[in-house]
Amino acid sequence: MTAWWQSAVIYQVYPRSFQDSDGDGIGDLNGIRARLDHVVDLGVDAIWISPIYPSPMADFGYDVADYTGIDPRFGTLADCDALIAAAHARGLKLLLDFVPNHSSDQHPWFRESRSSRTNPKRDWYLWADPAPGGGPPNNWISDFGGPTWTFDPATGQYYEHAFLAEQPDLNWRNPAVRAAMYDAMRFWYDHGVDGFRIDVLWHMVKAPGFPDNPPNPAFRDGMGAMHRVLQTNSTDQPEVHAIAADMRAVADAYPDRVLIGEIYLPIPDLMAYYGTPDRPEVHLPFNFQLIDAPWDARALHRIIAEYEAALPPGAWPNWVLGNHDRPRIATKRGQAQARVAAMLLLTLRGTPTIYYGDEIGLEDVAIPPDRVQDPRERREPGLGLNRDPVRTPMPWDASAGAGFTSATPWLPLNPDHRTRNVAAQSDEPSSILTLHRALLALRRQHPALATGPIALLPPDDAILAYHRGDDLLVVLNLTDTPAGLALPHGTWHTLCSTLSPHPSSRRTPGSLPGKAPPASPDQPPSATTTNLKLAPNEGRILHRPS
Numbered sequence: 001m002t003a004w005w006q007s008a009v010i011y012q013v014y015p016r017s018f019q020d021s022d023g024d025g026i027g028d029l030n031g032i033r034a035r036l037d038h039v040v041d042l043g044v045d046a047i048w049i050s051p052i053y054p055s056p057m058a059d060f061g062y063d064v065a066d067y068t069g070i071d072p073r074f075g076t077l078a079d080c081d082a083l084i085a086a087a088h089a090r091g092l093k094l095l096l097d098f099v100p101n102h103s104s105d106q107h108p109w110f111r112e113s114r115s116s117r118t119n120p121k122r123d124w125y126l127w128a129d130p131a132p133g134g135g136p137p138n139n140w141i142s143d144f145g146g147p148t149w150t151f152d153p154a155t156g157q158y159y160e161h162a163f164l165a166e167q168p169d170l171n172w173r174n175p176a177v178r179a180a181m182y183d184a185m186r187f188w189y190d191h192g193v194d195g196f197r198i199d200v201l202w203h204m205v206k207a208p209g210f211p212d213n214p215p216n217p218a219f220r221d222g223m224g225a226m227h228r229v230l231q232t233n234s235t236d237q238p239e240v241h242a243i244a245a246d247m248r249a250v251a252d253a254y255p256d257r258v259l260i261g262e263i264y265l266p267i268p269d270l271m272a273y274y275g276t277p278d279r280p281e282v283h284l285p286f287n288f289q290l291i292d293a294p295w296d297a298r299a300l301h302r303i304i305a306e307y308e309a310a311l312p313p314g315a316w317p318n319w320v321l322g323n324h325d326r327p328r329i330a331t332k333r334g335q336a337q338a339r340v341a342a343m344l345l346l347t348l349r350g351t352p353t354i355y356y357g358d359e360i361g362l363e364d365v366a367i368p369p370d371r372v373q374d375p376r377e378r379r380e381p382g383l384g385l386n387r388d389p390v391r392t393p394m395p396w397d398a399s400a401g402a403g404f405t406s407a408t409p410w411l412p413l414n415p416d417h418r419t420r421n422v423a424a425q426s427d428e429p430s431s432i433l434t435l436h437r438a439l440l441a442l443r444r445q446h447p448a449l450a451t452g453p454i455a456l457l458p459p460d461d462a463i464l465a466y467h468r469g470d471d472l473l474v475v476l477n478l479t480d481t482p483a484g485l486a487l488p489h490g491t492w493h494t495l496c497s498t499l500s501p502h503p504s505s506r507r508t509p510g511s512l513p514g515k516a517p518p519a520s521p522d523q524p525p526s527a528t529t530t531n532l533k534l535a536p537n538e539g540r541i542l543h544r545p546s
Helices: 029-034 036-042 077-089 108-113 175-190 240-252 267-274 297-310 329-345 375-379 422-426 432-445
Strands: 010-013 046-049 093-098 149-152 157-160 195-198 258-261 318-320 351-355 454-456 463-468 472-477 483-486 491-497 507-509 531-534 539-543
Touching: 029 036, 029 077, 036 432, 077 093, 093 175, 093 258, 175 240, 195 240, 240 258, 240 267, 267 297, 297 454, 297 463, 329 432, 329 472, 329 539, 422 432, 432 491, 463 483, 472 531, 531 539
Parallel strands: 010 046, 010 351, 046 093, 093 195, 195 258, 318 351
Antiparallel strands: 149 157, 454 463, 463 472, 472 539, 483 531, 491 507, 491 539
16 A cells, blocks of 8 residues: 555745744744645645744754744744644645754753753763863764864763754663653644654764764865764764664554655665664655766666665655755756756655755855854855755745745845746746646656656666656756657657646657658657657656557
8 A cells, every 4th residue: 555655745844934924034834824825736745844843043943942842933832733734624744853863952951961960861961071181072073063072161071962062962872862752753743743854863873982983085175074084983873773663663653654864874874764674764764866966867877776776675765856955956957957857856756855945946045144044154154065045035926025024034035036936937837836836747647657666768878768657758858958869669748848847739759660650849850750859958758648
């Protein structure tokens, strides 16, 4: 039986930037609820909302001060319940971000933990004595630069934090911590949440004794300081799999819940987070390969083939193009290839996740120095690590606040928001928004695009092509020059082109036994009729009637 999340498309919402309902320049839960019709019209099945818990916002919600509350900036628990109900009424699932590796230093647990060495919650976090001769206990480096240890003068020990000092890491070897966090998950399941995206899952356990990390021989100037060492002892410890399995058991006690794990690891290591038949772990360990993939047909062919081959029996794949931490696809690949990338994402086998704004081709927004918010950029400026450019407000219309806010938005709007916005693209037949809607409609009309098998055609220098099921063929020109492909036998109809999103009745002939195929708008009489001709930066979905 196919689970809902296998055929679903997930849409990530960064809550500060989706819709402001109360005029403070920051998005909120009532704003998300007001924009659910856009999500429905787009054609996705679930929304994942980045953290909305009470937080001092040192890292914009990824420093949680209460795992069972709502930050007043976003609304109230009643507002969250109303959003869940409104989403469900529209047939949408709703996922929350869960941040189990670390809390805020303002969480009551940590306040108790640092109050004395004998406090009952001292062991809820990771504390260590200074190194012999003084200084941090080891050479671990925070993902945001600087030591991963902060000294606490009151108790004479260091506490460990994989990110900011304001984000102390929890001690997941402590059974009491596990129990409290599993109860937090149950709290949200009881409120109707359909699952979680689990933040930095692979970080959650550290090697006993905190041994040094080995130096990274690939480090070079211009990389973030975290890359000076390999995170061998500070991430991906064997014990984390038991925790992931426990989380899965908590989820499985509720019907139809899903767990998605944020795990930046090589594919062989990533596969372990599916677990085993006896001890399953997360349903979907995030597959981030497309984010940094070389954008050429042969490289993508290899990535898809190797990923599919690596999946354990029964494991379900997933794909993403970007998120709240990484540059937007339209910035990296350009507007033309962003359309091809959308067709790729929404036709590969597996569950896709769309980042808000990508459906209108939103690009990274330049942030003036005096408006930088991201603590990572403030700590390591000028290295291209700033996450603010991908977190800017969603432009809904051409008004002064882009329909997002009546106040000054917390981050600048995209400079082309008067033309690149949802309203401008909604009725434009050739817009990238129309393309996304068409692709998502085709997924519903042709279940093979969602859950059918995939079979790659032989690798090619320009074109990536693959069958979905028996009667669908996806053909993507990854170049800015025309390209051709010999089609499999049969008569093929174009269902959708990235250059003409609406379904088309045009016929694309393949090789028909016994007679030459007729010419079509796709192929002039002088062309080789067994070949499909693709325009530069064009992708197509073809259908062969049975």
